[in-house]
Amino acid sequence: MKKPASLPALDEFGRIQLSKNFFMRDFLYSEIGHLHGLSNIPDEPDLAIKAGKKICENLLEPLQDRFGRLAIRSAYRSKEVNGFGNEQQKAKKSGYTCASNEKNYGHHIWDERDKNGHIGATVCLVVPSFIPLYDRGVSWKALAWWVHDNLPYSSMYFFPKNAAFNLRWCEVPERRIDSYIKPDNGTLTKPGMPNNEGDHSQEYAPLSEI
Numbered sequence: 001m002k003k004p005a006s007l008p009a010l011d012e013f014g015r016i017q018l019s020k021n022f023f024m025r026d027f028l029y030s031e032i033g034h035l036h037g038l039s040n041i042p043d044e045p046d047l048a049i050k051a052g053k054k055i056c057e058n059l060l061e062p063l064q065d066r067f068g069r070l071a072i073r074s075a076y077r078s079k080e081v082n083g084f085g086n087e088q089q090k091a092k093k094s095g096y097t098c099a100s101n102e103k104n105y106g107h108h109i110w111d112e113r114d115k116n117g118h119i120g121a122t123v124c125l126v127v128p129s130f131i132p133l134y135d136r137g138v139s140w141k142a143l144a145w146w147v148h149d150n151l152p153y154s155s156m157y158f159f160p161k162n163a164a165f166n167l168r169w170c171e172v173p174e175r176r177i178d179s180y181i182k183p184d185n186g187t188l189t190k191p192g193m194p195n196n197e198g199d200h201s202q203e204y205a206p207l208s209e210i
Contacts, residue, residue, distance in 0.1 A: 001045040010041065016049060019056035021064060027052060027075035027123065032085050032096070040078045044111035048076060051110040051121035055169035059151050060123065063167075066150075067127045067210055073164055074124040077108040107168060120154065120170035126162045129210045134163045138206045144177050144188060145200040146207055 004010040014025030033040040042048035064070050077085070077098070085098030098104070106114025107122040114120055130143055140163040147153055147167070154170035158179040176190040189196045 001049075003043055003045060004041055013041075013045060018049070018052045019061050022052075022056045022060060024049065024052060026072060030074070030077060030081050032098075033078075033081045036084060038078070038081045038084055040076065040081050042076065042078065042111040047113075047119065048111040051106075051119050051169070052076070054119070054171070055121040055123060055167075059147075059153055059167055059169050060125075062151055063127070063147070066146075067207075068129045071126040071128055072123060073126060074108070075122075076110050077104065079109060079112070082109055106170065107166075114170070116172070118171050120168060122166050122168040124164060124166050126164045130207075131162050133206060133209060139184065140165075140179060140181050141184065141188060142204040142206050144179075145203040148175070148177060148189065149200050149204075 001013075002009075004013045014023065014028065016024040018024060028040055030038070030040040032038065060070060079101050082098050082104050083101050085096050086100050088096035089098055098108075101109060101112075102115070104122075105112040106118055106120030110121045127143060130138075133142075134140065140158045143163060144156055144158065144165075147156060152169070152173055153175070154168045154173040155166070155176045156168070156178070157166040158177075158181050159165065160181050163181070174191065175196060177188040179185050179188060187193075
């Protein structure tokens with residue numbers, strides 16, 4: 001498939017169904033692109049579709065089946081959008097948090113393979129049904145450990161507001177969880193740590209309220 005170069009072509013691209021509940025259009029909105037008039041359309045649509053189907057089928061659908069509707073905060077980024085965001089971040093402009101294009105290949109930039117040649121995709125999302133628990137003091141780690149035990153994710157990175165997190169699928173998963181949420185910020189688990197294996201169901205017992 002060629003990069004959509006007309007409104008009808010982009011409309012058809014957006015209508016591509018990635019899984020039972022998700023379409024390509026769900027992942028194309030970019031606040032950076034909207035604000036600065038930058039294109040957020042894949043250069044390699046077929047690769048973006050392939051990666052998008054994998055993250056939807058393997059991670060987003062089962063997560064939504066368990067916890068209800070997901071709110072997508074940030075998903076696919078074109079090299080143009082992400083590169084601009086990274087430039088603004090390096091200039092210390094407020095609100096811009098994009099890593100370099102090279103670091104985001106196979107992450108937010110779905111239509112490029114990562115440095116190891118693997119297909120991957122990242123979505124930043126919020127689980128609305130978890131917010132009331134989080135506001136009452138339930139740790140973000142409850143949600144993190146549930147995903148760790150139940151889904152074939154590659155990495156997660158949690159943020160303080162509403163326990164939003166970057167969720168990545170990769171064809172060779174890393175199985176790593178990090179967080180910016182104090183006082184437990186840093187790495188929760190990664191391969192080689194004793195807690196990376198085994199059952200963590202006690203950690204996510206509070207999720208039974210959802």
